[in-house]
Structure formats: C-alpha cells, structure tokens
Amino acid sequence: MAKxxxxxxxxxxxxxxxxxxxxxxxxxxxxxxxxxIRELMSQxxxxxxxxxxxxxxxxxxxxxxxxxxxxxxxxxxxLTLSGGTANGVLYLNGSKVATSGSALTFDGTNLGIGxxxxxxxxxxxxxRPLVVQKSDTSTTIAGSTASITISNSDTTxxxxxxxxxxxxxxxxxNQYSSAIISAIFGARTNGQxxxxxxxxxTSTSLNAAPTEKMRIDSSGNVGIGTxxxxxxxxxxxxxxxCAIRLDNTVSGRPTILAYDDSQNLTLTNSSDTGYFxxxxxxxxxxxxMRIDSSGNVGIGTxxxxxxxxxxxxxxxIAIFRTTSGANNGRLNIDISDSAGTAGFSIGGxxxxxxxxFANGGSxxMRIDSSGNVRINNTSNAxxxxxxxxxxTSSLNCGLYLKVTNTSSSQSMIIFGNTTNDAVGAINTSxxxxxxxxxxxxxxxxxxxxxxxALAKVALLKPxxxxxxxxxxxxxxxxxxxxxAVVPDCVTGEKxxxxxxxxxxxxxxxxxxLVATLTAAIKExxxxxxxxxxxxxxxxxxxxxxxxx
Numbered sequence: 001m002a003k004x005x006x007x008x009x010x011x012x013x014x015x016x017x018x019x020x021x022x023x024x025x026x027x028x029x030x031x032x033x034x035x036x037i038r039e040l041m042s043q044x045x046x047x048x049x050x051x052x053x054x055x056x057x058x059x060x061x062x063x064x065x066x067x068x069x070x071x072x073x074x075x076x077x078x079l080t081l082s083g084g085t086a087n088g089v090l091y092l093n094g095s096k097v098a099t100s101g102s103a104l105t106f107d108g109t110n111l112g113i114g115x116x117x118x119x120x121x122x123x124x125x126x127x128r129p130l131v132v133q134k135s136d137t138s139t140t141i142a143g144s145t146a147s148i149t150i151s152n153s154d155t156t157x158x159x160x161x162x163x164x165x166x167x168x169x170x171x172x173x174n175q176y177s178s179a180i181i182s183a184i185f186g187a188r189t190n191g192q193x194x195x196x197x198x199x200x201x202t203s204t205s206l207n208a209a210p211t212e213k214m215r216i217d218s219s220g221n222v223g224i225g226t227x228x229x230x231x232x233x234x235x236x237x238x239x240x241x242c243a244i245r246l247d248n249t250v251s252g253r254p255t256i257l258a259y260d261d262s263q264n265l266t267l268t269n270s271s272d273t274g275y276f277x278x279x280x281x282x283x284x285x286x287x288x289m290r291i292d293s294s295g296n297v298g299i300g301t302x303x304x305x306x307x308x309x310x311x312x313x314x315x316x317i318a319i320f321r322t323t324s325g326a327n328n329g330r331l332n333i334d335i336s337d338s339a340g341t342a343g344f345s346i347g348g349x350x351x352x353x354x355x356x357f358a359n360g361g362s363x364x365m366r367i368d369s370s371g372n373v374r375i376n377n378t379s380n381a382x383x384x385x386x387x388x389x390x391x392t393s394s395l396n397c398g399l400y401l402k403v404t405n406t407s408s409s410q411s412m413i414i415f416g417n418t419t420n421d422a423v424g425a426i427n428t429s430x431x432x433x434x435x436x437x438x439x440x441x442x443x444x445x446x447x448x449x450x451x452x453a454l455a456k457v458a459l460l461k462p463x464x465x466x467x468x469x470x471x472x473x474x475x476x477x478x479x480x481x482x483x484a485v486v487p488d489c490v491t492g493e494k495x496x497x498x499x500x501x502x503x504x505x506x507x508x509x510x511x512x513l514v515a516t517l518t519a520a521i522k523e524x525x526x527x528x529x530x531x532x533x534x535x536x537x538x539x540x541x542x543x544x545x546x547x548x
Contacts, residue, residue, distance in 0.1 A: 006043050019043070152185060160184050178203045178208045186218060199227075208530075275303075403428055435511075453519030455529075459485045479506035488512040 002021040009016050017025040053312035071263070084090075088100030088106045099498040105112040113133070125130035138144045162182045166175035180201040195218040201210035215223045224230030225236035225243070237243035258425045268278065275292045279285040290298045298304030302310035310317050328529055354366040365375045375389035391398040403410040408429070424437040440448070459480070464475045483490035485504070492506035 003044070005046075060377050150183070155188065157188070158184055159185060177210055403430065405430075409434070450515060450519040450524075454523040455515050456485050456516055457520040476510070477508060482508060486516055487514060 002018060004014070004020050017023070017041045022036045023029070023032050024036045051489050084100035085105065087105040089104040089106050090098055090100050091104065093099050103113070134145055134147070136145045150161045150163060152159055160182045162180050164177045165179040166177045168175060168509060180199075182199040182201065184199060186195035186197065190249070197218055198216040199212050200214040201212050203210045212227060213224065213230065215227050217223070217229060221229035221231060222233045224233055224234070225238070236244045242497045272501050273293050275290055277287050278289040279287050282459040287302055288299070290302050291305065292298070292304060296304035297308045298310070299311055300313070354368040356363050356366040358364055363378060365373070365374050366378065372385060373387045375387075383406055389398050401412045403412065409427045410429070411425045411427050412433075413426040414422050417423050422438065424435075427434045427436060460477065462475070462477060464473065466473055477489075478494070480494035483494070483504060489510060489512040490506055490508055494506065496504040496506075498504050
C-alpha cells in the first residue's frame with residue numbers, strides 16, 4: 001500500500017520501502033531516490049498546513065521555532081507558550097494558531113471573561129468565581145457590547161432561556177434550584193427581535209420547586225402574584241395580609257413619593273362599585289377612613305351618606321389648629337355652584353377675624369370674636385349689640401317670625417334674666433300680637449297705691465317735632481324731660497357719649513306712663529266726684545231757696 005501521509009510511515013526504518021508508491025527499498029534505482037525526496041518534501045508541507053488531514057499524535061522532541069511558535073512541547077509534561085497572558089486560556093485564533101490573552105483567563109478557581117483581573121469582590125469581601133468585563137462607552141441599553149447572552153436555538157414560540165441559581169443539598173451532590181430567572185421568547189420573525197418576557201421564580205418552601213413570583217411582560221407591565229399584569233405595576237395577593245408594605249426607617253420622611261409629569265398624584269379604583277379604605281393596626285387592622293363608589297368620604301364610618309361625613313365616639317369631631325402663631329388659625333370652606341355664586345368661610349386671624357358667611361362674593365353674616373352676630377353689617381360701629389341686623393328698603397322687614405299653630409297664643413320671643421326666669425315676651429295668637437312684661441304679684445313686695453300721679457301728669461311736656469334723619473314729623477316727649485318726671489320710662493343719660501366720643505342716645509318706653517296716667521285719672525275722678533257731689537248739694541240748696 002502506497003504511503004501518502006507521514007502518519008503512514010513506520011517507526012522501523014526497514015519497513016519504509018516507498019513514498020507514495022516511489023520505490024526506495026534497498027537496491028532501488030538512484031533516480032527513485034530523488035523523486036522520493038521531492039514527494040517527502042510535499043508531504044511535509046501538507047503536514048504543516050494540515051492539507052492532507054494528517055494530525056500530530058505521539059511525542060516529539062524540542063525544536064527551534066520561529067517567532068510566536070512553540071518553545072517547548074512535551075506530550076508527557078508541561079506545555080509552555082513563549083507569548084500570551086498569565087492565566088490565559090489557550091484557544092485557536094482566527095488563523096487557527098494556538099494562543100492566549102486577557103480576554104479569557106482562568107487561575108484554577110476564578111474565570112474571567114474580558115478581564116485578566118477576576119478578583120472582583122462582593123459585599124462581604126469574597127472573590128467571585130466568574131467575572132465578565134468589557135470596555136464600552138455606549139450609554140444606551142441596545143448599543144452596549146458589555147453583556148452576556150443566553151440563547152435558545154430552537155424557534156418554538158414561548159420557549160425559554162434560563163439563569164438558574166442552585167445549591168448542593170447536604171450529602172446529595174445534585175444541584176437543586178432555589179431561584180430561576182427565565183426569559184420567554186414570544187412571536188418572532190426571521191431577522192427581527194422577538195417579543196420577550198422576564199419571569200422571576202423562587203422556591204416558596206423546603207423541597208418545593210421554584211414557582212413564578214414576578215413577571216415583566218412584553219409591554220413593560222410588572223406583575224407580582226400574577227402572570228398577566230394589565231398595568232405598569234399589578235400586585236395580586238391571596239393571603240390574609242396586605243399585598244404591599246412600605247417602611248421608612250428614617251422618622252419624618254415620606255414612605256411614598258409619586259406624581260406624574262405635572263406633579264399630580266392620582267389613585268384609581270377601576271371598579272364601579274369599589275371603594276378606597278384606609279386601615280391601620282395589626283393583623284387585619286381597623287378601618288379609619290373610606291371613599292365609597294359614589295365619592296362620599298367617611299371618617300369613623302364605612303357608609304358615608306354625604307360627600308363628607310365624620311363620626312366620633314368621644315364627642316370631638318374635628319380640631320383645626322395652627323402652629324404659626326396665636327392669631328393665625330384659619331379654616332376656609334367654599335361651597336359654591338359651577339359659577340362660584342355661593343359660599344362661606346371660617347376664619348380667626350387678622351384677615352378673617354370672625355366666622356363669616358358669604359355668597360355672591362359678598363359677606364352676609366358674621367359672628368365676631370366677642371360672640372356678637374351681625375347680619376348684612378360687618379361692624380357694630382354705632383352699637384355694641386349681641387345681634388345686629390340691617391336691611392334695605394326693598395325688603396318688607398328685617399326680621400320675620402311665623403307661627404303655624406293658631407290654636408293658642410305662642411311666644412315668638414321670650415326675654416329672660418340672669419337667673420333664667422322669663423321677664424317678658426312677644427306673643428302672637430295668629431291674629432294679634434301682645435307685648436308683655438313680667439308682673440306677677442309673687443315677684444313683688446312693698447306694694448302700695450300710687451299717689452301724686454295727677455301732679456306728675458301736670459309736669460309732663462308733650463310736644464311735636466321733626467326727626468333729623470328723614471324730616472318726618474313726630475309727637476311725644478323729650479327723653480330727659482320725661483326722665484325728670486317718670487324715670488322708669490327712660491333709658492340712658494342726657495348727653496352721654498361712649499369711650500370713642502360717640503353719642504349714646506336716650507330711649508323712651510311710654511308704656512310705663514300707663515300706671516301714672518291711670519293713677520292720675522283716678523285722682524282726677526275722685527276730684528270730679530267730689531265736685532259733682534258739691535254741685536249736687538248746691539243745686540239742691542238753690543232749688544230750695546228759689547221755692548220759698
């Protein structure tokens with residue numbers, strides 16, 4: 001058989017009698033020797049380039065290589081390269097030349113890809129057995145080349161590629177996964193990026209295979225406890241505890257900080273019949289506030305009947321307090337229609353010194369800091385009154401009181417004293433009104449007949465006059481003149497002024513003249529009766545004289 005490759009030659013010289021059929025046996029023609037040398041040179045070249053499919057097998061001795069080739073090669077000992085990188089993994093480059101470099105290193109424990117320094121330490125200072133490093137200036141995710149690729153060559157839709165985290169369990173040397181990160185490859189087209197999802201699975205308990213706990217779908221929605229999230233973050237919980245717990249270990253710092261591009265925060269319940277409940281406490285907790293499906297807000301109640309309802313078991317409904325000063329507290333409430341034509345405000349500082357009620361943009365009533373009530377009057381400039389009201393001439397009256405029970409007299413207004421006894425009233429029967437003051441004998445002592453009434457009446461100075469305010473005519477008495485005769489009829493003092501120098505006008509109640517006038521009539525009647533008796537006696541005597 002012709003020997004066409006060097007590997008076919010025999011280690012026994014006498015057995016090598018031809019080279020590719022050229023006779024080189026003992027006693028061969030001299031011309032064959034030259035042809036055999038040429039053929040041998042050709043086979044050596046093929047052996048060098050590997051063109052003949054020949055391979056190295058067996059020990060070879062030391063050679064003197066050219067640059068970049070082996071310096072020493074021993075099949076039974078150590079292979080050493082003259083170039084390359086310490087701890088570099090030997091591999092064939094693009095020219096099928098065995099080499100090593102810093103792109104792939106292994107020191108017997110740690111493997112480095114893209115770096116010769118695989119002593120990268122974790123948070124506890126221990127070196128990790130695998131380090132992947134690539135220098136890349138790209139600032140985009142898609143453009144980065146510093147990456148690890150885990151690929152699945154099968155084209156089945158929804159197949160996966162996984163990164164498993166496993167541990168040896170005791171004496172059993174098998175690896176058991178406790179956590180898995182899976183990539184799901186969805187619909188795909190040749191030469192295009194497929195859709196994808198990331199699934200995070202963990203082992204819930206001992207000897208339980210990892211199951212899905214979180215997913216990021218192809219739309220970027222994150223689902224925890226659900227494999228089909230419909231929002232950017234959807235959390236589903238089937239347990240008795242809350243689905244989300246947020247802690248902040250720094251006191252006074254917000255636990256949640258969330259808003260849109262306009263710094264607005266919106267909380268949405270997509271159910272038409274659902275509600276928002278605010279709960280605190282251990283275990284299931286206790287509900288403290290609720291916003292129901294109608295938009296009603298309830299504090300202390302789970303079934304608010306109005307837009308805002310608060311219930312309290314200790315009698316305190318709400319406390320509003322300012323910390324910026326003793327006189328700066330203010331609560332403003334605006335209740336208005338779409339045109340803003342109605343409302344009221346509550347305040348208590350220099351800007352809002354009272355409880356004020358307004359509509360149509362104008363104040364209508366207020367309760368000042370002294371408890372005085374003013375209606376259509378923002379100040380008691382003239383009189384310091386507990387109730388002060390003013391009205392325009394377009395109205396029928398300033399105060400209208402109506403009684404619906406006409407079967408008996410009703411007290412529309414009752415006046416009381418410091419001991420809460422009634423001392424007067426304004427009564428109506430439905431057809432008439434009476435003004436009464438207390439006069440029960442049980443309230444009086446030292447009762448005696450009035451005397452000198454006729455003399456007092458003689459001192460009264462009835463007069464007519466014209467009012468300065470509107471020029472209207474009037475009749476009656478001048479207060480201080482009447483006070484000199486019947487003091488009970490008059491209030492105030494002549495020419496009195498207040499602390500600001502404003503006049504404090506006197507007033508008259510002529511009803512107190514009734515007793516004086518009644519006593520004067522009786523005195524006058526007694527005089528008339530005496531005079532009548534005297535006249536009758538004289539008449540009788542005159543008649544007797546004329547008859548003689």
